[in-house]
Every structure is written in C-alpha cells, then in structure tokens.
Amino acid sequence: GCGERMGVPTPKQFCLVLERPLISYALQALESVHWIEDVVVAVTRENTEAMEAIIQRYQHKRVSLVESGVTRHRSIFNGLRALAEDGPDTKLSKPEVVIIHDAVRPFVEEDVLLKVVIAAKEHGAAGAIRPLVSTVISPSADGCLDHSLERARYKASEMPQAFLFDVIYKAYQQCSDYDLDFGTECLQLALQYCQTKAKLVEGSPDLWKVTYKRDLYAAEAVIKERISQQICIVKDVKEDGEHVGLLEEMLKNEFKHADVTSKALGPAAGDLPRVTLERCCSFVCVNVMNSDFHETQKLLKLLEDSHLSIFYPLVVISVHFLAYNSVSFGEKMEDLRQIRELAKEVKKRNILLYGLLICYPQEELKLQQRVGQGAAIIAALIKERNPSLAGQLLVA
Known part of the structure; x- marks a missing residue:
C-alpha cells in the first residue's frame, strides 16, 4: 500500500502508532502464533531498507521479504512465488496452507486465524467476513439512485484469508493481467480459476483495516486499552x-x-x-x-x-x-x-x-x-x- 487514501507521504503500514510502525504490530500478531512457520512481506524496493530496520529493531524472527508488485494481486503473486520455489538457497518452504493478510490489520487473533486455516484445509479456501455497516447502493449514470442491495443478504469480505497453497498458486498462475491489475478479491480468483468455493468464517470486530488518518487514532486507542x-x-x-x-x-x-x-x-x-x-x-x-x-x-x-x-x-x-x-x-x-x-x-x-x-x-x-x-x-x-x-x- 502507498497510503493514498490516508493522505500522508508515508505508506500507512509504516505510520507510527505509539512510536512503533503499524506493520510491526501485524507481524507480532502473526509471529505469536507458534504454528505459523514463515511470514513473507511484499515490500517496494525503495522501502526495503526501512522494512529491514523494523525487523531488526522489533526482533521479528520469522519474516522474509520479497519485492512487491505495482498492485495488490501482483504483490501477493510475488509472495506465493517465493514460497513455491522451495529451493536449497531459500529458507522458505512450500506450505500446505497459506494465509493472506493485510499489513494494516494489526489486531488479528489466533482463533480467527485457526478458523480460516481449518476451513481452508477442508474446503480449499476460506475467508473472514463481517456484517455490512452501511447499505450498498448503485448509482445511475446521471448520479441518481438506480437500486440498493438488501443489506442482510450481503457481507463484507475481510482478512485473513487462507487457501490450500496449490489452489491459490494455480489460480494466480492462470489469472489474466486484468485480474492482476484491477482485481481485489483473492477468494474470487480461487472460485473463477480453480472452481474452489470458499468457506466464509465470521470474523471478530477487531479485523478492521487502518485506511484513513483517523484510523490511526482508533488503532492507538485499541492498543492502549489492550x-x-x-x-x-x-x-x-x-x-x-x-x-x-x-x-x-x-x-x-x-x-x-x-x-x-x-x-x-x-x-x-x-x-x-x-x-x-x-x-x-x-x-x-x-x-x-x-x-x-x-x-x-x-x-x-x-x-x-x-x-x-x-x-x-x-x-x-x-x-x-x-x-x-x-x-x-x-x-x-x-x-x-x-x-x-x-x-x-x-x-x-x-x-x-x-x-x-x-x-x-x-x-x-x-x-x-x-x-x-x-x-x-x-x-x-x-x-x-x-x-x-x-x-x-x-x-x-
């Protein structure tokens, strides 16, 4: 992420919360789960040095870096490639199940991670969901209301998501450049290219994503309370x-x-x-x-x-x-x-x-x-x- 919606020059995952970069909280949450073997972070070339400094300062032990792509899906694909290589010169090993998570969702808990992993092992893919807060509407070309969706029938897709590694890697290998450049939903790729229907798991309220500047203050309040x-x-x-x-x-x-x-x-x-x-x-x-x-x-x-x-x-x-x-x-x-x-x-x-x-x-x-x-x-x-x-x- 580049932090465009946050309106700050620093990518939001590097913004400080209680004098500590936001991404370090997310990494700590993942590393605290003993059965997660490796954590791969996709980071831009210009931010690699800063990310390495964060890993060293906050003593993150199981983190490896790969160069990110220009879009979300291309970054995920680069991370999957690093896990798939499984060569003698890499410390990473190809997993049975892979979790995909956002660097700016720092409050993920082990029970949610475990639920999506167990569901992914059974169904091939799984993702956390939350109830919609607002009703979704579709505007017409002239800026007027065309129609609205029945909110109770729909859910918000959140992170973490988990997949059998072979399923999601195959989906990324087959998907189009349009998907890689404009897509946002990993579960949809597994369905479209591997015919794998994702199991949806109810997530906790703490899975919200730090998107805007005001969210940094909310994240600080949550951390202080904890x-x-x-x-x-x-x-x-x-x-x-x-x-x-x-x-x-x-x-x-x-x-x-x-x-x-x-x-x-x-x-x-x-x-x-x-x-x-x-x-x-x-x-x-x-x-x-x-x-x-x-x-x-x-x-x-x-x-x-x-x-x-x-x-x-x-x-x-x-x-x-x-x-x-x-x-x-x-x-x-x-x-x-x-x-x-x-x-x-x-x-x-x-x-x-x-x-x-x-x-x-x-x-x-x-x-x-x-x-x-x-x-x-x-x-x-x-x-x-x-x-x-x-x-x-x-x-x-």
Missing part, C-alpha cells in the same frame, strides 16, 4: 500497611476489567516473575518506608534489562505516601524532585515514569478519599500513556 489490562503493583516486602492494601482495592475498582496483581520485589531485582514482565506494561511501584526511589530504581533496572519496552511504552508510577504528622510537605517534595532526571533517562528507552505523592491524614474517611484520588490519577496515567507528563510529580 496494554492496560494487566497492572502490577510492586512493593517492598516490608511495605504492607493499611494504605497499601487500600490502594490495591481502589485500583481494582478503577480497572474493573483488568487483572490487578501485587508482587514484592524483595532484596533481588530478579524476584519479579518473567511471566509478569511479558504480560504487563503498567507498573505501580509503592515506596512507603523510605522517601527515596530505591524500589522504583530497582524496578526500572529490571524493565530496562528485559528490553520489553521496544514493543510498547511501559508505564511506571512511583507512589509515595506522606502522613501529615511526619516530615513536612516541602521536605518531601524536595526529596522527590529527582524523579525528573530519572524520567528523562528512562524515557529514552520508552519507559514513562511518573511520580505520585499521596498525602493522608489519620482519619479513615479522609484516608479513603485521598487514596481514591490517587487511584484515579494512576488510572488516568496508565490509560492515556501521555509522554509529555513523564517526570511530573502529581499530588493527591
């Missing part, structure tokens, strides 16, 4: 007071559909389980017993070493409590000013560090109010992931 579904509260093993437990409960109320778990770092930075790191992009680090950033710094070091921030912006909120009968507010603020310098350093590695000071009184009701305000601030920071607020110390 990476906000796991929140890990990290605390020192000694820090388990009433206010910490109250904060945990308040966060569970703020994130009703998220998994909010608590972990203790302990004396060793490696105490945080790897599975937690791999699933989580949002961390609330509670520093109660001390006024410095010891626990936060330990967590940041762990996140930096994991290199997980190359995929998504990681949020770390360093929470500090101040009792009214302890040190003065001014002294506490002075102690916490170092958050700005710390945030500058980790922001270079796509980690967004925020500070939160919760000032609490002795009265239980007011304590709940202050912690509730703090939980609301934490929720907003995690959901928005605003880089311009990194390094700020907010007060509840």
